[in-house]
Amino acid sequence: MPFIHFIDRMRKPERSSQYRTFWQYIHIDIGLLIGILLLTFLGLLILYSSSNQNIHVVNQQMIHIGLAFGVLFLFAQIPPMTYRRWAFWIYIISLILLIAVSLIGHVGKGAARWLTIGYVRFQPSEMMKLAIPMFLAWHYHKIHLPLTLRTVMVSAVIILIPALLTAKQPDLGTAILLVIAGGSVLLLAGLSWYVMTAFIAILGLSGPAVWYLLHDYQRQRVLTFLNPERDPLGAGYHIIQSKIAIGSGGLFGKGWLNGTQSHLHFLPEHSTDFIFAVCGEEFGFLGSVILITLFMAIIMRGLYITIKAQDTFCRLLAGSLTITFFISFFINMGMVTGILPVVGLPLPLVSYGGSSMITLMASFGILMSIQTHRKLLTT
Amino acid sequence: MQRIAIKNHIQEIQLITQRCITVFMMMMILIGLLIARLAYLQLVNHTLYTTLSKKNWLDLTPIEPTRGLIYDRNGILLAENIPIFSLDVIPNKITYFPHMLAEIGKIIPLSDNDISQFQKQLKQHRRFDEITLKLRLTEAEVARFSENQYRFPGLLVKARLIRHYPLANSLSHVLGYVGRINTDELRHINPTNYSATHYIGKLGIEKFYEDQLHGTVGYEQAENDASGQAIRILNKIKPIPGKNLHLTLDSKLQLAAEQALSGHRGAIVAIQPKTGDLLALVSEPSYDPTVFVDGMSNEDYQRLQTSPDRPLYNRALRGLYPFASPIKPFIALEGLNSGIASPDFTLFDPGWYKLPNSQHFFHDWRPHGHGTVNLTKAIASSCDIYFYDLGHKLGIQRIDDILTVFGFGQLTGIDMGEELPGVVASPAWKRKTKGVAWYEGDTINSAIGQGYMQTTPLQLAAGVATIANRGIRHTPHLLAYMEYANQAREFNQPKDPAPVTLRDDHDWEIVIHAMQEVITSPEGTGYHFGKLGPYTAAIKTGTAQVYSKKAHGLNEIADNQDSLPERLRNHSLLIAFAPVEKPTIAIAVIVENSNLASSIARQVMDYYLIGPPLVTLLPQTTNRKGTTANALHPFH
Incomplete structure (x- = not known):
């Protein structure tokens, strides 16, 4: 496979890792860091425009980014061994918190997602994004791969309990990501393609059953996805305006700060979930492709770290975090361009908002930890 | 392991x-x-989405062009646009109309008409179109509303221009009026050009010259945000105002004529023979065009529509009357031209006429006849027997021919529309409309303008103007010229119909002399009229029977007129032009159920040729009963 040679070539600079560099010493992966910095910088540029040049919003986002980088740095310092050791308890605590939130959760935006302890507000579903892959990776680390059917069943329960709890909050987007995060561990651990096909088939067939579980606004979103013109001023408005924003951008875009769809408020949620449409409008096809390329660079670095990781736990965790990151930005871009239904997922690192940014940076911290805590072994 | x-x-x-x-x-x-x-x-799909995006934020607001003004021949303003305040409603911002109407009614009194008009408009417009609730707010009402505006989010006071007719009733039959565009008219107008226009010419000059008066719509291109608020104006294309119309009317003469006719039903049409310019076009009674501009209730409209005086009926253009004696000069011209009549021919009038093979007697209006009459005397004293004889000799074909070349039985082509063609009766016409054959008696009756022949005051005026011109015809018209915004003028040059040509032009003078005799000869039917005149005039008077005297068992029309119910009395007619040598005015007057045509015509012509009347010297006529203060005899 020629791809193997590509990966081999990626290994080359690591030959000199007989000693620790400064970056390894502070447990920062410079490749990942550059990608994240570029993306967050581009995100701030777009946010400045989409918020109608509201410097206050940009400052707020910079605080989020600063905090998130702190978390990243913190998580990068913790050796993978520690994560593995605590994986079980992290999952259990997250699950308890998630149950707690559905009992006593603070209701915000019609959805109970928050748990306030003192001055700190938790979103246990965000914690779950890390807890599920950690738990599964820890579990598969102990047993022999490939997976047995019994293991798969157990894993499914481990994934679905928090996912369903999250979906009931209701937060369909995060629930999907939880399933993705857990499923990707299964995938990497060699889940049989037959089982996967069967699972997807069951998922498809259970569609009508899921329909009854969905909240009314979620059903609206699905219907509107199938036909945005069904309700051009109501639920379909988002996607119609988003497509107009992107389509009117053309090859080179209308130019930074010149987007009419966002600046004149035709595009809803233009600083959060629909910020990619602003990018498409102002920077055009080229700008969007550049943004996607940056995302993909981070993905490639993540997969590289996965392949280079030293044990099964690290490989599965790194791979899962990378795949989850991919799915989260792909779902967002897919929904903004109208190829996926509107689920309330922000564009990671670009959309305005703090809580998902913290989780994301934590996962990058774990990736860096995996990359920089390698024992100087030759395998 | x-x-x-x-x-x-x-x-x-x-x-x-x-x-x-x-x-x-x-x-x-x-x-x-x-x-x-x-x-x-x-x-x-870049192009498609660019269009959609532009449609989102670019907003073209049409700007209404200012409607052209209308002036009379002396530059007196007849129709203008005055600023008023109106109370407008944006329906989609109102949640509950009855509540809103009740609340606003406490601040600005609303009539039932306002509310019913509003509800009618509400059905015809889109939810985001502004609809007028009340026009012509007073300053006090505007002030009261401003204080309370915060309570009425969907209401606003707007300054706008509205059509105003300074002379009100005087010209309503000529100018017509503008009114709100209705659904029927919406189908025929260019929707782009009328996108900002609320009013359209409904009648008269306002309707006929709608395209010229309206102008071209302008645009304001604005950047809008999602809530529809204009952020900034990008571009502005100014509307092109409508052209100003300068009419041939002399509004002073119009007013004088209207005053002379006021209190009667009738029409006066005055034409400048040399040009065909209409100097006055009066139809009485008339109505106030303002109520049509503002919109009125159905009951008010019904009241106007069903009034026995028929104020909405334009008698000058649509009133169909028998010719009566004013037909005689035209018959005489045909007689002379065909050689059947000659100035020297005389006839003895015993007071009756009988066809050779008939027992039927045709009576003269004068019980015992006029004695020996020639053509001149026949016209001057309006001798029926002479014309029975002449008509019989001419035959209906020749009578129809001469009426047709003078333009009777056809539309005159006046730039107003609305007119009716009248009837030049022929055997073919009678067979077609009545289904019976033409009798010789019909020809006899036609020769004195009774029977089936029908004409309008406008046609009579145009006909007498042709006599005044010795055959040259002009299309009667109201528009002198149009004035563009840059003051360039476009003159109205209507196509003139073919002139009336006689074999011997002297025949004109014979007939005109006879018409002069009407007022100069002691036997003339207008002798009293003539005595007073310091100018020469050629005249023909007439009386049109409303009810056949036979049917009512009456033999003496004149004697019994005053005792008849008003609506059964005869109409009086008059055609005239003056001065005879160089005519400057030709006039047709019809007064329904009254014998005052002559005195009214006299007032109008005096006003035009001498100047404003010395009211004290000319005792005013008239009350409705037709008893006259200046006691002019009924003319025939």
Whole structure:
């Protein structure tokens, strides 16, 4: 496979890792860091425009980014061994918190997602994004791969309990990501393609059953996805305006700060979930492709770290975090361009908002930890 | 155990690496899909989405052009646009109309008409169109509303221009009026050009010259945000105002004529013979055009419509009357032209006429006849017997021919529309409309303007103007010229119909002399009229029977007129032009159920040729009963 040679070539600079560099010493992966910095910088540029040049919003986002980088740095310092050791308890605590939130959760935006302890507000579903892959990776680390059917069943329960709890909050987007995060561990651990096909088939067939579980606004979103013109001023408005924003951008875009769809408020949620449409409008096809390329660079670095990781736990965790990151930005871009239904997922690192940014940076911290805590072994 | 573990370890590395590669390839496929989607939106359909985007934020607001003004021949303003305040409603901002109407009614009194008009408009317009609730707010009402505006989010006071007719009733039959565009008219107008216009000419000059008066719509291009608020004005195309119309009317003469006719039903048409300019066009009674501009209730409209005086009926153009004696000069001209009559021919009038093979007597209006009459005397004293004889000799074909070349029985082509053609009766016409044959008696009756012949005051005026011109015809018209915004003028040059040509032009003078005799000869039917005149005039009076005297068992019309119910009395008619040598005015007057045509015509002509009347010297006529203060005899 020629791809193997590509990966081999990626290994080359690591030959000199007989000693620790400064970056390894502070447990920062410079490749990942550059990608994240570029993306967050581009995100701030777009946010400045989409918020109608509201410097206050940009400052707020910079605080989020600063905090998130702190978390990243913190998580990068913790050796993978520690994560593995605590994986079980992290999952259990997250699950308890998630149950707690559905009992006593603070209701915000019609959805109970928050748990306030003192001055700190938790979103246990965000914690779950890390807890599920950690738990599964820890579990598969102990047993022999490939997976047995019994293991798969157990894993499914481990994934679905928090996912369903999250979906009931209701937060369909995060629930999907939880399933993705857990499923990707299964995938990497060699889940049989037959089982996967069967699972997807069951998922498809259970569609009508899921329909009854969905909240009314979620059903609206699905219907509107199938036909945005069904309700051009109501639920379909988002996607119609988003497509107009992107389509009117053309090859080179209308130019930074010149987007009419966002600046004149035709595009809803233009600083959060629909910020990619602003990018498409102002920077055009080229700008969007550049943004996607940056995302993909981070993905490639993540997969590289996965392949280079030293044990099964690290490989599965790194791979899962990378795949989850991919799915989260792909779902967002897919929904903004109208190829996926509107689920309330922000564009990671670009959309305005703090809580998902913290989780994301934590996962990058774990990736860096995996990359920089390698024992100087030759395998 | 250890061995197995190591083996598994290598196996696991291979497995995960392979899976990573597979996952990466799937990712690339998905990203390829995403980029293909972006290309589809941004490259393939770029034009479509650019249009949609522009439609979102670019807003073209049409600006109504100012309607052209209307002036009379002396530059007196007849129709203008005055600023008023109106209370407008944006329906989609109102949640509950009855409540809103009740609340606003406490601040600005609303009539039932306002509310019913509003509700009618509400049905015809889109929810975001502004609809007028009340026009012509007073300053106090505007002030009261401003104080309370915060309570009425969907209401606003707007300054706008509205059509105003300074002379009100005087010209309503000529100018017509503008009114709100109705659904029927919406189908016929150019929707783009009328996108900002609320009013359209409904009748008269306002309707006929609608295209010229309206102008061209302008635009304001504004950047709008999602809530529809204009952020800034990008571009402005000024509307082109409508052309100003300068009419041939002399509004002073119009007013004088109207005053002379006021209190009666009738019409006066005055034409400048040399040009065909209409100097006055009066139809009485008339109505106030303002109520049509503002919109009125159905009951008010019904009241106007069903009034026995028929104020909405334009008698000058649509009133169909028998010719009566004013037909005689035209018959005489045909007689002379055909050689059947000659100035020297005389006839003895015993007071009756009988066809050779008939027992039927045709009576003269004068019980015992006029004695020996020639053509001049026949016209001057309006001798029926002479014309029975002449008509019989001419035959209906020749009578129809001469009436047709003078333009009777056809539309005159006045620039107003609305007119009716009248009837030049012929055997074919009678067979077609009545289904019976033409009798010789019909020809006899036609010769004195009774029977089936019908004409309008406008046609009579145009006909007498042709006599004044010795045959040259002009299309009667109201528009002198149009004035553009840059003051360039476009003159109205209507196509003139073919002139009336006689074999001997002297025949004109014979007939005109006879018409002069009407007022100069002691036997003339207008002798009293003539005595007073300091100018020469050619005149023909007439009386049109409303009810056949036979049917009512009456033999003496004149004697019994005053005792008849008003609506059964005869109409009086008059055609005239003056001065005879160089005519400057030709006039037709019809007064329904009254004998005052002559005195009214006299007042109008005096006003035009001498100047404003010395009211004290000319005792005013008239009350409705037709008893006259200046006691002019009924003319025939």
